[in-house]
Amino acid sequence: MALAGLGLLFFLLPLAGLIVRAPWDQAVSSIGSTETVTALELSLFCSVTATAVALVLGIPLALVLSRTTGTLRGVLRALTTLPMVLPPVVGGVALFLAFGRTGLVGSPLRQAFGIQIPFTTAAAVMAETFVAMPFLVIAVEAGLRSLDPRYEEAARALGARGWMVFARVTLPLIRPAIFSGAVLCWARALGEFGATITFAGNFPGRTQTVPIAVYVALETHPDSAILLSLVLLGVSVAILVGMRDRWLGAL
Amino acid sequence: MRNRLLFLLVVGLVAACGGSPSGAGSTPQTALTVFAAASLQPPFDKIGDRLLATKNVKTTFSYAGTQTLTSQLLNGAQADVFASADKDHMFTVLNAGLVTAPLKGFATNFLEIAVAKGNPKGVHSLTDLARPGLVVVLADPSVPAGKYADQALRNARVTVKPASLELQVTGVLSKVALGEADAGIVYVSDIVTSGKVDGVPIPAEQNVTAVYPIAILKSATNKAGAQVFVDLVFSPEGQDILKAAGFQGA
Numbered sequence: 470m471a472l473a474g475l476g477l478l479f480f481l482l483p484l485a486g487l488i489v490r491a492p493w494d495q496a497v498s499s500i501g502s503t504e505t506v507t508a509l510e511l512s513l514f515c516s517v518t519a520t521a522v523a524l525v526l527g528i529p530l531a532l533v534l535s536r537t538t539g540t541l542r543g544v545l546r547a548l549t550t551l552p553m554v555l556p557p558v559v560g561g562v563a564l565f566l567a568f569g570r571t572g573l574v575g576s577p578l579r580q581a582f583g584i585q586i587p588f589t590t591a592a593a594v595m596a597e598t599f600v601a602m603p604f605l606v607i608a609v610e611a612g613l614r615s616l617d618p619r620y621e622e623a624a625r626a627l628g629a630r631g632w633m634v635f636a637r638v639t640l641p642l643i644r645p646a647i648f649s650g651a652v653l654c655w656a657r658a659l660g661e662f663g664a665t666i667t668f669a670g671n672f673p674g675r676t677q678t679v680p681i682a683v684y685v686a687l688e689t690h691p692d693s694a695i696l697l698s699l700v701l702l703g704v705s706v707a708i709l710v711g712m713r714d715r716w717l718g719a720l
Numbered sequence: 721m722r723n724r725l726l727f728l729l730v731v732g733l734v735a736a737c738g739g740s741p742s743g744a745g746s747t748p749q750t751a752l753t754v755f756a757a758a759s760l761q762p763p764f765d766k767i768g769d770r771l772l773a774t775k776n777v778k779t780t781f782s783y784a785g786t787q788t789l790t791s792q793l794l795n796g797a798q799a800d801v802f803a804s805a806d807k808d809h810m811f812t813v814l815n816a817g818l819v820t821a822p823l824k825g826f827a828t829n830f831l832e833i834a835v836a837k838g839n840p841k842g843v844h845s846l847t848d849l850a851r852p853g854l855v856v857v858l859a860d861p862s863v864p865a866g867k868y869a870d871q872a873l874r875n876a877r878v879t880v881k882p883a884s885l886e887l888q889v890t891g892v893l894s895k896v897a898l899g900e901a902d903a904g905i906v907y908v909s910d911i912v913t914s915g916k917v918d919g920v921p922i923p924a925e926q927n928v929t930a931v932y933p934i935a936i937l938k939s940a941t942n943k944a945g946a947q948v949f950v951d952l953v954f955s956p957e958g959q960d961i962l963k964a965a966g967f968q969g970a
Contacts, residue, residue: 588883691791
């Protein structure tokens with residue numbers, strides 16, 4: 470019990486510190502300022518877009534993962550979970566080497582279409598997707614594995630084809646897993662700092678997400694940094710609280 | 721059992737003997753912590769080596785944007801020496817009661833435009849940086865280099881739309897060196913020590929003089945070592961190392 474209490478305290482104290490030390494008298498003006506609102510809007514846009522990309526790419530990936538066996542499954546799983554263990558800044562450097570102007574894919578893209586990815590909002594979305602998608606894939610794969618295969622077999626026996634089986638039978642059954650995976654993915658994307666600042670850079674309105682804005686403000690306007698942190702905290706808590714227990718249970 | 725103890729004893733003795741490098745004689749080794757602006761890394765690493773060889777002081781450097789280091793010191797980080805890339809941050813630290821005046825400038829630096837080797841985009845002046853389609857990276861205004869760059873651009877009456885505002889000047893340098901940015905405003909010293917980029921000089925009437933002050937912190941645990949470090953920085957030897965790295969002397 471004592472250890473559990475200590476663990477809880479470890480989580481509570483930093484949050485309490487934030488709330489207690491916040492300059493509440495400046496709260497309204499600071500939160501309403503253009504920099505804060507811009508950073509928030511950008512953060513929300515990037516994290517939601519990253520989650521959408523993760524859903525489109527991650528669910529099929531989870532499906533493949535759940536159906537493969539043997540060494541191939543081990544390799545695929547290692548690949549998809551790699552961004553989770555990679556330090557975010559390393560992820561950012563890797564993204565540069567792949568999608569930068571002189572990168573593997575970036576270089577031909579630039580020469581053929583004149584597209585430059587780094588330092589754009591798209592780059593921020595890519596960085597966030599890279600670090601956050603594994604959370605979605607893992608959650609959905611777990612949901613798929615725990616499925617009773619008889620439902621899908623029954624559907625197929627009744628004449629439904631692959632896509633129909635997936636859309637009408639599988640998907641509804643794994644909805645809690647998708648939902649909780651998406652929320653985890655979104656939360657991770659919202660808080661991403663290292664990969665974003667390395668690959669997308671830092672520019673207000675284009676790539677300066679809230680975590681980056683907090684970091685920059687910390688050295689020059691610590692009060693704004695604290696308030697901005699609280700805003701992000703508030704948004705995150707609201708979403709997590711809004712998520713019901715049974716959906717969280719699917720994690 | 722006895723053999724094992726004997727073995728451990730011998731290993732222990734050998735390890736103890738292997739501690740001090742040659743030339744330092746029998747003076748016990750002391751440790752020193754120096755917080756220094758990112759642009760100081762090349763010369764300060766060399767000065768740290770000299771200090772170890774001559775005075776047996778092992779220096780651990782923490783290099784970062786000056787604003788990051790200032791923030792850390794204000795929050796109670798422990799260091800013996802602080803070398804800043806501008807006077808403003810040194811004054812902040814002074815006003816917080818962390819150092820005592822007088823604070824001495826040990827080097828000066830100027831700004832230069834960094835471009836890829838061979839200058840493929842043909843950048844020849846600050847005005848060129850405003851060219852549409854050119855990917856320019858600057859340091860964030862909270863960083864001394866960024867503040868100086870803004871000043872230089874104001875002097876030249878140029879408005880630049882940077883692709884990114886880096887949190888330390890070496891970030892600007894690396895983006896240009898990686899080929900991800902076409903140009904960036906960095907220090908002359910950065911270009912000299914990098915070797916991976918070319919420099920386009922900024923004329924004196926537009927350029928900014930960056931003064932680097934250094935101070936010993938009141939909370940220093942190795943005040944003697946700190947003094948020796950500062951002395952070495954101001955000595956002809958230290959000044960030569962700084963000049964070889966592209967800085968101007970005190």
